[in-house]
């Protein structure tokens with residue numbers, strides 16, 4: 684159901700693999716990647732870093748609470764994001780960091796907030812972020828080539844990417860949770876490509892075109908890849924953004940998505956449409972709709 688792809692073959696532009704990915708991107712919007720250039724040890728380190736952070740007492744996480752800022756860098760408590768207006772705010776906790784542009788007044792390029800503890804947190808995250816960013820760029824370029832678009836043009840749109848690396852922590856599904864409560868409610872991702880690492884615990888579900896939900900998971904060392912709203916718009920649905928969710932269950936779970944978004948000024952309107960939709964306008968609108976502390980901003 685969800686195509687399982689050899690990343691090395693994709694990056695070497697193996698024709699049949701590129702074709703499988705083209706079909707997956709167009710028809711499913713999800714695939715998994717194995718045999719990737721990201722060392723398993725770096726993935727283990729980033730999970731360990733987030734795990735230690737989320738285990739800190741609330742008062743310590745509170746020091747880097749993004750709700751005190753006008754952007755989305757730092758910790759987001761349970762209930763701080765509502766990805767589906769028809770559902771409750773998600774019960775997950777998050778930690779977001781991303782691409783910084785010194786002196787920029789765009790929230791999408793805001794400075795990261797690093798907690799003092801756990802020791803080694805920042806190093807583990809920055810190391811993984813650099814690898815995930817480079818790999819995402821290569822995977823996206825291969826896909827763009829696969830759908831017959833100009834790889835060089837796309838690549839040039841990501842030299843100041845509004846990329847965001849997130850640690851998602853889903854505690855055990857709370858006893859109070861009802862039909863409108865989710866780890867993360869049904870949503871499509873906002874950007875171009877999401878490179879998602881997970882800790883091996885199942886939980887992610889992808890909406891099937893014909894209705895119903897399919898579980899998707901990848902062991903540590905492999906990745907789930909999906910596509911966001913900007914790429915769907917930009918490519919005129921040759922790549923689709925498929926809705927997904929995490930209901931959550933008896934066992935806690937973590938995942939680490941890298942949201943790979945283009946430069947702020949990139950035009951993500953449908954290719955050839957003559958329209959202009961700046962990437963930052965789409966992204967910031969979606970951030971403002973979903974993070975509770977940005978929703979209520981004046």
Ligand SMILES: O=C(O)CCC(=O)C(=O)O
Nearest residue numbers: 851867872887929938940
């Ligand atoms: O936890 C997961 O597997 C999915 C997370 C997700 O969809 C997101 O953070 O956008």
Ligand SMILES: [Fe+2]
Nearest residue numbers: 870871872927
């Ligand atoms: Fe998502």
